[in-house]
Amino acid sequence: MAQCTSSTEGTTELAQPWPSEWNTVAISLVASGFVELSQKLDRQGAFPVPYPPALQRGLDRLTAMGVVAEAEVPRSVMDLAAWAHRPFSEWPLRPDVEGLNDDESLLVDGKKS
Numbered sequence: 001m002a003q004c005t006s007s008t009e010g011t012t013e014l015a016q017p018w019p020s021e022w023n024t025v026a027i028s029l030v031a032s033g034f035v036e037l038s039q040k041l042d043r044q045g046a047f048p049v050p051y052p053p054a055l056q057r058g059l060d061r062l063t064a065m066g067v068v069a070e071a072e073v074p075r076s077v078m079d080l081a082a083w084a085h086r087p088f089s090e091w092p093l094r095p096d097v098e099g100l101n102d103d104e105s106l107l108v109d110g111k112k113s
Contacts (some may be wrong), residue, residue, distance in 0.1 A: 018068065023095035027106075029055070030054075030055065032052075033053075033056070033057070037052050051077050062095070072092035084105060088104055089103065
């Protein structure tokens with residue numbers, strides 16, 4: 001089940017209106033997309049446009065899940081990057097993925113953790 005964090009009420013368990021594998025797919029797409037983005041930045045020295053397809057698809061999936069759950073969603077790749085630097089426990093919408101610890105983050109100093 002996904003969790004939605006409300007600034008006034010803490011973390012709320014949500015009834016999950018999507019298949020449970022979407023949680024893992026969304027996090028996997030975002031993680032692999034940030035890896036690809038980091039590699040392109042290292043090679044090119046400039047921000048690649050368009051974004052890596054996996055990153056865009058991960059953002060789209062998280063956005064769809066958040067809209068359905070009526071939770072805050074990342075509004076851009078840069079917004080998602082800000083989320084990725086925070087521990088998962090601080091994500092406004094945290095997909096429930098086995099083995100994903102609340103104190104972990106996807107990125108540390110712009111690099112995969």
